[in-house]
Amino acid sequence: MALAAMTSSRRTSRPTLSDIARALDLSEATVSRALRGSPIISEQTRTDVARVARELGYVPNAAARSLARQASHTLGLLVPDVTDPVHGMIVAGFGQAAAAAGYTVLMLDGVREDRRRASALRTLREHQAQGVAFCSAPVSPEEAAEALRPAHAVFVLPEWTGADAEDRPLGRIRADDAVGIHLLVEHLLATGRQRFSYVNGPDIASNRLRRGSILRALEAQHVEPRIREFSASLDRAEIDAVARLAARERPDVLMCYDDKLALHLLDALRNVGLRVPQDVAVTGFDGIPFAAVANPRLTTIEQPAEQMGARAAEALIAAIESGAPPQDQLLPVRLAVRESSLSGRAGNG
Amino acid sequence: MALAAMTSSRRTSRPTLSDIARALDLSEATVSRALRGSPIISEQTRTDVARVARELGYVPNAAARSLARQASHTLGLLVPDVTDPVHGMIVAGFGQAAAAAGYTVLMLDGVREDRRRASALRTLREHQAQGVAFCSAPVSPEEAAEALRPAHAVFVLPEWTGADAEDRPLGRIRADDAVGIHLLVEHLLATGRQRFSYVNGPDIASNRLRRGSILRALEAQHVEPRIREFSASLDRAEIDAVARLAARERPDVLMCYDDKLALHLLDALRNVGLRVPQDVAVTGFDGIPFAAVANPRLTTIEQPAEQMGARAAEALIAAIESGAPPQDQLLPVRLAVRESSLSGRAGNG
DNA sequence: TTGTAAGCGTTATCAA
DNA sequence: TTGATAACGCTTACAA
Numbered sequence: 001m002a003l004a005a006m007t008s009s010r011r012t013s014r015p016t017l018s019d020i021a022r023a024l025d026l027s028e029a030t031v032s033r034a035l036r037g038s039p040i041i042s043e044q045t046r047t048d049v050a051r052v053a054r055e056l057g058y059v060p061n062a063a064a065r066s067l068a069r070q071a072s073h074t075l076g077l078l079v080p081d082v083t084d085p086v087h088g089m090i091v092a093g094f095g096q097a098a099a100a101a102g103y104t105v106l107m108l109d110g111v112r113e114d115r116r117r118a119s120a121l122r123t124l125r126e127h128q129a130q131g132v133a134f135c136s137a138p139v140s141p142e143e144a145a146e147a148l149r150p151a152h153a154v155f156v157l158p159e160w161t162g163a164d165a166e167d168r169p170l171g172r173i174r175a176d177d178a179v180g181i182h183l184l185v186e187h188l189l190a191t192g193r194q195r196f197s198y199v200n201g202p203d204i205a206s207n208r209l210r211r212g213s214i215l216r217a218l219e220a221q222h223v224e225p226r227i228r229e230f231s232a233s234l235d236r237a238e239i240d241a242v243a244r245l246a247a248r249e250r251p252d253v254l255m256c257y258d259d260k261l262a263l264h265l266l267d268a269l270r271n272v273g274l275r276v277p278q279d280v281a282v283t284g285f286d287g288i289p290f291a292a293v294a295n296p297r298l299t300t301i302e303q304p305a306e307q308m309g310a311r312a313a314e315a316l317i318a319a320i321e322s323g324a325p326p327q328d329q330l331l332p333v334r335l336a337v338r339e340s341s342l343s344g345r346a347g348n349g
Numbered sequence: 350m351a352l353a354a355m356t357s358s359r360r361t362s363r364p365t366l367s368d369i370a371r372a373l374d375l376s377e378a379t380v381s382r383a384l385r386g387s388p389i390i391s392e393q394t395r396t397d398v399a400r401v402a403r404e405l406g407y408v409p410n411a412a413a414r415s416l417a418r419q420a421s422h423t424l425g426l427l428v429p430d431v432t433d434p435v436h437g438m439i440v441a442g443f444g445q446a447a448a449a450a451g452y453t454v455l456m457l458d459g460v461r462e463d464r465r466r467a468s469a470l471r472t473l474r475e476h477q478a479q480g481v482a483f484c485s486a487p488v489s490p491e492e493a494a495e496a497l498r499p500a501h502a503v504f505v506l507p508e509w510t511g512a513d514a515e516d517r518p519l520g521r522i523r524a525d526d527a528v529g530i531h532l533l534v535e536h537l538l539a540t541g542r543q544r545f546s547y548v549n550g551p552d553i554a555s556n557r558l559r560r561g562s563i564l565r566a567l568e569a570q571h572v573e574p575r576i577r578e579f580s581a582s583l584d585r586a587e588i589d590a591v592a593r594l595a596a597r598e599r600p601d602v603l604m605c606y607d608d609k610l611a612l613h614l615l616d617a618l619r620n621v622g623l624r625v626p627q628d629v630a631v632t633g634f635d636g637i638p639f640a641a642v643a644n645p646r647l648t649t650i651e652q653p654a655e656q657m658g659a660r661a662a663e664a665l666i667a668a669i670e671s672g673a674p675p676q677d678q679l680l681p682v683r684l685a686v687r688e689s690s691l692s693g694r695a696g697n698g
Numbered sequence: 699t700t701g702t703a704a705g706c707g708t709t710a711t712c713a714a
Numbered sequence: 715t716t717g718a719t720a721a722c723g724c725t726t727a728c729a730a
Binding site: 017060069070 | 722723724725726
């Protein structure tokens with residue numbers, strides 16, 4: 001008996017329920033109940049168990065619990081690139097909300113790469129994730145279905161808008177890009193800009209959506225949507241090319257897919273001698289912190305990224321615990337007007 | 350029998366080993382061995398099992414495996430703030446290296462806050478993390494010990510340099526700050542800067558270390574270490590105060606704790622009318638991507654942050670699998686000279 | 699209020 | 715080469 005006890009405590013070197021039970025001469029079942037605050041346990045037992053658990057430094061084993069309960073209390077979060085400020089904020093918000101609700105997060109990064117995405121999905125299945133959020137990730141319907149099997153899913157940014165979206169336990173958390181863009185276009189028109197151009201980001205849904213919103217916003221303002229489009233990923237050569245084109249064509253505004261792109265473009269414009277905002281206005285999208293301290297400070301549409309992450313986790317958890325599919329949500333954005341789009345043009349057209 | 354099968358497959362809705370075993374009329378043990386490529390399995394059985402597993406969409410249950418093997422294959426990563434570019438890169442590198450080695454990462458954010466740090470450590474114990482990395486996190490010796498119990502630990506940035514470091518299974522992954530700072534000081538002296546000042550970041554070990562290195566580097570260059578220190582967290586009011594002080598005292602250089610601080614200071618200096626680098630040089634530390642496109646582009650010391658994360662994971666895994674404590678590592682840095690520290694001073698002293 | 703025992707999905711030990 | 719069987723640590727009927 002004593003030997004068994006030693007052996008068992010040596011083997012894992014972590015105290016278990018049965019260590020507590022043995023110390024108090026109780027059954028494991030009673031200890032388990034006491035630890036989780038079951039109402040049918042006597043006050044005496046409860047305090048005894050709590051004390052011994054503390055003394056022993058007992059912490060429940062998540063794997064065992066997951067197995068016994070048939071619930072992992074684990075959420076998956078798929079991210080294309082954690083080093084991106086927006087994704088970082090989503091991750092932060094998601095993690096905080098999940099932790100607050102007692103859920104563990106498996107954050108898998110780099111899922112733009114096929115192999116890593118596949119491995120991430122497999123990891124989530126192995127760990128029996130009860131819900132998964134796709135953060136701006138290009139997931140195919142097949143993959144989504146695969147990831148979901150019995151789980152719930154939420155798309156934080158609307159990368160996937162598959163036709164069969166209705167059949168699946170999906171929810172979408174989005175920022176109200178359209179409204180933000182409407183405000184932005186209004187502001188730009190008000191400051192006298194006329195020849196608009198849009199600088200495309202990578203060819204993903206959010207880029208297409210923003211681009212579409214710009215066209216619609218211009219129409220709504222009865223501006224002929226004479227929009228010149230430029231294409232640039234974050235590849236530096238492409239951005240330089242856009243800057244050179246802009247120097248030649250002289251649009252009034254360069255509306256960029258996102259802040260990161262805009263900040264790099266600002267740098268490229270400096271190289272070709274175009275002044276912002278005197279020669280051309282530049283706007284971003286997202287509201288990342290560095291946009292506020294760029295030189296010139298960048299006009300942008302601020303998304304509540306951290307809140308979006310938190311909402312995603314909450315939606316997932318609510319869905320898991322209620323059994324109902326996660327709810328869609330549309331969060332408000334805010335236009336931050338800064339130097340890069342001020343009027344006072346030098347008039348070059 | 351058929352009923353039992355249905356019941357069992359309904360209950361979890363995920364196929365298990367026994368589903369495969371039943372389908373092929375084999376034992377679970379054999380299926381388990383076949384799946385993991387045990388050499389003592391017949392070719393026939395192996396292919397049969399693989400086929401059925403694929404058909405059924407079988408994925409092993411991590412919780413069950415962790416329990417049976419007494420090894421979670423899980424690593425913990427404690428991060429103060431994922432939205433910080435440096436931390437983001439560490440997280441990215443760590444995650445990639447861990448995944449490549451078949452380990453799952455539990456990334457816990459916001460651990461600067463006491464409560465979240467405590468909860469993070471508990472989560473890691475619950476999940477039986479076999480190793481944990483503290484990324485620039487202010488951990489107390491007690492907490493570290495608590496986190497470690499039977500696990501291994503690596504400190505990615507040297508926040509904790511406790512006296513009893515020797516007794517514990519610790520390893521430190523650091524960038525060679527001292528060398529970088531030496532190069533930086535040399536460069537600044539070569540461009541004619543004389544009155545140095547250091548802008549302190551938060552009062553954490555890495556700040557103290559960088560500060561110390563600057564003093565030593567100045568001494569080594571036989572420059573009287575007349576260094577004026579300023580204090581600024583990322584609180585905007587403090588940064589503005591530093592800018593005003595700088596406008597009054599006119600040091601030749603403002604060496605900042607890190608890039609983030611430097612970028613904000615650049616903005617503040619613009620407000621008080623100080624030109625960089627004509628009136629004062631500004632340098633950062635870390636080499637975050639936005640430093641390269643700031644206006645003026647920021648001179649900085651580039652740390653291989655992503656590589657540091659990867660090394661941390663690798664060191665942890667090596668330690669786990671060999672049983673030896675993790676190895677210390679010192680990674681090289683690189684001085685990136687950019688506009689913010691160019692010579693051509695307007696001569697104001 | 700507490701205990702007994704079965705089970706969760708794997709792996710590992712021993713036999714066969 | 716394969717099969718029983720006993721863990722792994724916890725939860726949960728069902729009994730007492």
